[in-house]
Amino acid sequence: MQSIVSVRHLSKTYDDGFKALKDINLEIRKGEIIALLGPNGAGKTTLISVICGIVNPSEGEVLVDGNNIITDFRATRSMIGLVPQELTIDSFSTVFAALSFSRGLFGKTPDPAYIESVLKDLSLWDKRNNRIIELSGGMKRRVLIGKALAHQPTVLFLDEPTAGVDVELRKDMWGLVRKLRDSGVTIILTTHYIEEAEEIADRIGIVTKGEILLVEEKDELMRKLGKKQLILDLVEPLTSLPESLLALSLEVSEDGATLTYTYDTQGEHTGITNLMEELRDAGIRFKDMRTTQRSLEDIFVKLVEEA
Amino acid sequence: MNWQGVKAIYAFEMERTRRTLMQSIIGPVISTSLYFVVFGAAIGSRIQQVDGISYGAFIVPGLVMLSLLTNSISNASFGIYFPKFTGTIYELLSAPISMFEALLGYVGAAATKSLILGAIILATAGFFVPLQIAHPFLMALFLLLTCISFSLFGFIIGIWANNFEKLQLIPLLIVTPLVFLGGSFYSASMLSPFWQTVTLFNPVLYLISGFRWSFYEISDVSVGVSLAMVLVFLTACLLIVSWIFRTGYHIKK
Numbered sequence: 001m002q003s004i005v006s007v008r009h010l011s012k013t014y015d016d017g018f019k020a021l022k023d024i025n026l027e028i029r030k031g032e033i034i035a036l037l038g039p040n041g042a043g044k045t046t047l048i049s050v051i052c053g054i055v056n057p058s059e060g061e062v063l064v065d066g067n068n069i070i071t072d073f074r075a076t077r078s079m080i081g082l083v084p085q086e087l088t089i090d091s092f093s094t095v096f097a098a099l100s101f102s103r104g105l106f107g108k109t110p111d112p113a114y115i116e117s118v119l120k121d122l123s124l125w126d127k128r129n130n131r132i133i134e135l136s137g138g139m140k141r142r143v144l145i146g147k148a149l150a151h152q153p154t155v156l157f158l159d160e161p162t163a164g165v166d167v168e169l170r171k172d173m174w175g176l177v178r179k180l181r182d183s184g185v186t187i188i189l190t191t192h193y194i195e196e197a198e199e200i201a202d203r204i205g206i207v208t209k210g211e212i213l214l215v216e217e218k219d220e221l222m223r224k225l226g227k228k229q230l231i232l233d234l235v236e237p238l239t240s241l242p243e244s245l246l247a248l249s250l251e252v253s254e255d256g257a258t259l260t261y262t263y264d265t266q267g268e269h270t271g272i273t274n275l276m277e278e279l280r281d282a283g284i285r286f287k288d289m290r291t292t293q294r295s296l297e298d299i300f301v302k303l304v305e306e307a
Numbered sequence: 308m309n310w311q312g313v314k315a316i317y318a319f320e321m322e323r324t325r326r327t328l329m330q331s332i333i334g335p336v337i338s339t340s341l342y343f344v345v346f347g348a349a350i351g352s353r354i355q356q357v358d359g360i361s362y363g364a365f366i367v368p369g370l371v372m373l374s375l376l377t378n379s380i381s382n383a384s385f386g387i388y389f390p391k392f393t394g395t396i397y398e399l400l401s402a403p404i405s406m407f408e409a410l411l412g413y414v415g416a417a418a419t420k421s422l423i424l425g426a427i428i429l430a431t432a433g434f435f436v437p438l439q440i441a442h443p444f445l446m447a448l449f450l451l452l453t454c455i456s457f458s459l460f461g462f463i464i465g466i467w468a469n470n471f472e473k474l475q476l477i478p479l480l481i482v483t484p485l486v487f488l489g490g491s492f493y494s495a496s497m498l499s500p501f502w503q504t505v506t507l508f509n510p511v512l513y514l515i516s517g518f519r520w521s522f523y524e525i526s527d528v529s530v531g532v533s534l535a536m537v538l539v540f541l542t543a544c545l546l547i548v549s550w551i552f553r554t555g556y557h558i559k560k
Contacts (some may be wrong), residue, residue: 055560077403088394105402106316172353
């Protein structure tokens with residue numbers, strides 16, 4: 001698929017010597033939703049800030065649709081919309097004026113009909129004449145999204161878009177993000193909420209200590225790194241594992257009522273058939289069974305810990 | 308050239324003035340009117356004429372300059388400092404707008420506000436003292452150059468400041484004393500020779516002197532020198548601003 005944003009050997013060292021980004025390489029595909037996951041201070045916001053023109057890169061280059069962000073800044077910035085992490089917004093403007101200002105700032109002629117459609121999509125039309133200071137936190141967050149969309153960008157950066165937002169609004173926002181993607185907008189979001197990435201992203205990038213650990217299709221990542229567990233509810237509780245089962249990847253629960261078998265979905269053999277035979281031979285019977293898969297959160301924590 | 312962007316910033320700043328009409332326009336007009344009442348009518352009536360001009364009329368150019376300088380600086384400095392303080396500057400930095408275009412928007416709006424204020428103060432002065440303007444075009448040129456150059460100066464202060472105290476520091480501790488000691492309320496010729504020489508190092512003297520000449524054809528220094536000094540100040544501000552844009556000083560990390 002065609003790249004819309006290309007980050008090549010990008011590094012950022014601040015004046016105090018802190019290296020926020022170290023030789024980042026990233027290709028963002030046109031029309032995808034890519035989630036950048038990482039702990040606080042990982043460099044996610046710095047990466048976004050460099051691409052958007054807020055922070056100067058120290059080394060490397062960034063291209064947006066083939067245009068360099070430094071030499072062709074007008075072309076690249078016209079294509080980009082940014083929703084910042086903090087609720088940084090002029091509190092005294094009205095909602096409509098705030099979006100109109102953003103549109104003008106990005107060089108677009110006034111288009112009240114378009115602003116109206118954005119406000120309606122964001123359920124803010126009723127609040128168009130309200131001053132932003134009068135709005136709730138969730139509404140302010142939506143105004144920020146509206147401001148970022150006011151100039152009809154083709155690439156949208158969402159920096160922690162649902163931080164501090166209630167569950168209902170979060171789900172609304174996921175719906176909005178999907179709708180934008182369906183309309184052809186490429187979405188890059190950073191998030192702390194693993195479930196958010198799991199829910200809406202096509203690809204996941206894991207960032208830590210200024211480096212990208214991996215970028216992978218979400219489903220592929222889950223498949224590759226997601227270990228499964230088979231949980232057996234036993235008829236008779238076990239006090240300890242019989243000798244013959246010690247070699248298997250089995251764990252007995254504290255009350256002895258369940259046995260947990262961990263296996264790799266990527267392995268040639270899962271070992272489940274063998275497990276069943278061994279259990280039968282050992283005379284262990286079970287009344288129920290179920291499987292669970294490691295969540296993206298487990299995968300993320302493991303990768304970051306290993307880094 | 309992103310004219311829409313320039314227009315958006317300009318309109319935003321002018322709207323801010325409308326929202327804060329009391330602070331931006333009415334406040335300075337009232338305080339300047341008080342100067343006219345106190346120095347022009349009350350005390351001025353007991354002071355002899357200065358260079359053949361009544362004292363009340365003599366101080367009009369100085370008072371207009373006092374208001375223009377302080378307001379040009381505060382309008383422009385606050386205009387750029389506030390987005391830095393609130394964090395909304397991210398939008399300016401991520402927009403397809405050059406710093407020169409942003410400067411046009413901010414300084415253009417600050418200078419416009421000051422020009423409007425200057426015109427209102429002049430009109431107000433007409434109620435208190437008999438006003439004559441010998442060279443209206445030169446007066447307008449001085450007004451315009453002063454508004455632009457001190458709005459640029461204010462923009463520099465707004466970029467430099469990283470807290471509200473710094474934002475007020477230069478206007479309060481440097482600009483206001485220079486205006487008061489720059490011949491707003493007296494002619495330099497009233498001072499002893501030593502202090503006359505010292506006053507020549509005050510750049511505001513040249514502004515007020517030239518501006519006053521455009522009204523009454525009296526001045527402490529020649530009008531050509533005054534005009535040249537305003538242009539020198541304007542050039543210095545432009546050079547500093549271009550350095551700020553080149554280096555991203557206090558704007559971009």
